[in-house]
Amino acid sequence: MSELVDETRTGFERRYSYAPSGIWSAPGRVNLIGEHTDYNEGFVLPFAIDRRTFAALALRDDDIVRVSSAASDDVVEVRLADVTAGASSLAAVPADGRWAGYPLGVAWAFGQLGADLAGLPGFDVHFDSDVPIGAGLSSSAAIEGALAVALNEVWRLGFDGARLVDVCHRAENDFVGAPTGILDQSASLLSQEGAALFLDCRDGSSEPVDLRLEESELAILVIDTKVTHDHASGDYAARRASCEAAARELGVRALRDVTWPQLLEARDRLDGVTYRRARHIVTENQRVLDTVAALRADGPDAIGDLMFASHRSMRDDFEISTPELDLAVEIALNYGAIGARMTGGGFGGSVIALTPVAAITHVQVAIDGAFAEHGYTGPEMFLVWPSQGARRDR
Structure with a gap:
């Protein structure tokens, strides 16, 4: 993981020509059992995996937001005010940059859930990851979670874990348009090492369940x-x-x-x-x-x-x-x-x-x-x- 942290920092510096202020990460997940029950307000049992998406980020002194990834040479650039206006801000983004909807949706969702984004600075962010894309391991929630914890800290918003789940879920559902439940975001944000996350998708309550894999060989x-x-x-x-x-x-x-x-x-x-x-x-x-x-x-x-x-x-x-x-x-x-x-x-x-x-x-x-x-x-x-x-x- 330390190697990927270094690669994320280097990627940020290559894209933006200065050093990030910090690096945050969130894991992908597998769902041990409980598929499609989340949006039916049921029960799920996922766990976060030891493959992560890293976000190197720094605040800017204007309202520009720039998003880049190790998977692409392009940098998506929009104004924060346009992001907070909704998904239409992606209209001018080239098709191969539409993945940026996931992180941009996080910034938008903070505003939708009560954060006053007026006057806050924009940011530059660069992502790198070893979570496979399209493999059913929730690479999108890992992107969302990494940026959510980063912005929550640097913008000093004070959201707790449950509200960060809401932020990421809102980003995926309402900004990107993927009609998922809260399983992926909850697992990526709330999981504990060595345990699965027993999650009630009606009230959002959760508790760890030890998996004890190693002792069972x-x-x-x-x-x-x-x-x-x-x-x-x-x-x-x-x-x-x-x-x-x-x-x-x-x-x-x-x-x-x-x-x-x-x-x-x-x-x-x-x-x-x-x-x-x-x-x-x-x-x-x-x-x-x-x-x-x-x-x-x-x-x-x-x-x-x-x-x-x-x-x-x-x-x-x-x-x-x-x-x-x-x-x-x-x-x-x-x-x-x-x-x-x-x-x-x-x-x-x-x-x-x-x-x-x-x-x-x-x-x-x-x-x-x-x-x-x-x-x-x-x-x-x-x-x-x-x-x-x-x-x-x-």
Whole structure:
């Protein structure tokens, strides 16, 4: 990590010809279980990973905002007053710079949530990261979280962790236009090292749940299928719309309020697709609760079946998996993993496999071979460990 901190500082100096005042970071995340339950006001169990996005930042003496990234040679430049006016400020930004909507949205969202941005200085910021983009590991929330903690400090805004989650969530939903829940931002900002984050997405309350991976001689293997996804696309929005339609038909505020017996009784009132979407949410919420209970009582060895049941539900009921994701889950389980599931919003991205340390190489070799046999792009595989949330690094 220290090397990436240095690279971020060097990148800032190369872009802007002076040194940043500080460097902040926020992690990507994997979701251990609880997919698409967040915007249904349900339960989720993510954890931050030891891959992070770093933001080197310095305030300016005018109201200009400049945003750059190690992934691009371009610098996006806008006035802070234009950013606070809303997403229309991105109209003049070239298409390959639209990623800047995530950090610019953070600045905008601070104003939307009560910060008086009038008269505050602009800033220069440069990002570098080892969170894979499009892999379902929430690279966008890592960008948002790193900048949110930086601006909260240098602008002296005094937002607590829960309000910073609101800032980042508002940026992604209302500025960028991706209809996600609060899972990603909460995990990136609030996670503790060594623990998952048990999050109630209705009231925003959370508590750590020790994962105890090392003492169980287990590890989380991420299998990035290289099938990219985009939360701002129509498929994600369609799943959310189906859930909202089911809630309206069932007369509840959100599917979090529906029990399994209630859903069975209402089956004839819902069309087949809407019923299956609702069935995933209702059963997935219960799987989150069961996973938390199993971790606390028996440790991570006890959650493998719950992980696969979650994947099966996402594959069959929510229909957000892909052949590559399904193959990675199947091979991982056949070659030693005790649990595996796709993680993230779906339509691509990554699988996580809860794997005995002694079996990791065996699983990796088998997955490489299976992907080659099917003619799929070779996946990237790496271990992740539960990490600390957003912070200042230097």
